[in-house]
Amino acid sequence: MRQNSIYYIGIMSGTSLDGIDIALVNIVNEQTSLVASLETPFTDSLHQLLSSIITNKTCNIADIGNASYQLACEYAVAVNHLLQTQQIDANEINAIGAHGQTVFHDPNSETPHSTQLLNASVLAAKTGITCVHNFREMDIALGGQGAPLVPLFHQSLLAQISTNKHNDSLVFANIGGIANLTICHQDTLLGFDSGPGNTLIDSFTQQAFDQPYDRNGDLAKQGKINQELLKQLLDDDYFALPTPKSTGREYFNLTWLRQKCAENTLNNYDMLATLTELTALTISSPIQSKEGALVLCGGGAKNAYLVARLQHHLPSWHVTTSDNIGVSADFMEAMAFAWLAYRTLNHLPANAPSVTGANKAAVLGQITFAP
């Protein structure tokens, strides 16, 4: 590690497949702050390749290698561009914490695994920066879910954010493709995937309205929630499972939806309103305290209709976005991966057994040194 450097880079490309989020952060005395950020879409060819790997489940082995290589190249172009605009040399960066692209997540099978594609050698070679990656594997090897990993980062932020008023009941909800909650109550830390965030909303919007997502929830807002279908969806076993638990797009997808509502003939607006309500209810229902602060991050925080439904279900809660407490809602996850790289390089554990169910805390990730 370069001792005088305080910079780390985090890269997240999440389950929504909307592209790459990069955060350049500095970490001083355990305090993480965002210096610069960049959001860039995948090229069409990489987007198509990743979508086909994720949705087809079976794929050519060469596709895995190609996607890993292409992803590393696109990560590297974005990192180099960000550094150039900031006039920061690669030598000043301690490490990149790179999530990679999750293509399959199954921590509960007889052969538990979670696969994030990324050719880390290519990323290190093309940026000249040491790269930390494969963060979920060790937690799964220790019997954990390998996800979510951000709750410990959320907890680390508590010391530096200014919501002391609500500190005894603070819940972070990251609403990406899948939604995950971090519940900080006094000294306890809980965290789990609550279920679909935007993934069903996005897939249905693409199919029915030929738009990438339901901007601000404007389409759902025009529909009427169908209570009968909502009940059928909420009956899914995942929602009643005790923690630790995590999930992914291999479970919550349009096939899942079709199976649940084979007999339903809702119009598209009502369907979208019902799917949005599913996300709102599965995020709000596990929250037990009467009041507190619900801090939203991830793209779903921009869905005004979804946010209104969350506020509706949590009337005494202060529902806000992490931007309002000084942490970028768009780059929270990328910041978390920069922080995870910092933990790895400093030999510090980065999983929370109370969240993932691992039998012990451990240093996570693999290090690929800059050549």
Ligand SMILES: Nc1ncnc2c1ncn2[C@@H]1O[C@H](COP(=O)(O)OP(=O)(O)OP(=O)(O)O)[C@@H](O)[C@H]1O
């Ligand atoms: N203005 C908006 N209105 C409604 N939804 C939006 C808006 N902007 C972004 N989104 C939603 O946010 C999604 C992207 O969110 P985000 O980037 O947090 O997901 P991710 O990082 O891929 O997911 P995950 O956290 O599951 O890994 C988009 O696919 C879209 O559904």
Ligand SMILES: CC(=O)N[C@H]1[C@@H]2OC[C@@H](O2)[C@@H](O)[C@@H]1O[C@H](C)C(=O)O
């Ligand atoms: C396997 C996987 O990639 N899981 C992601 C996904 O996206 C949201 C949710 O599902 C969460 O469990 C996790 O990402 C975040 C960054 C996490 O590990 O905390």
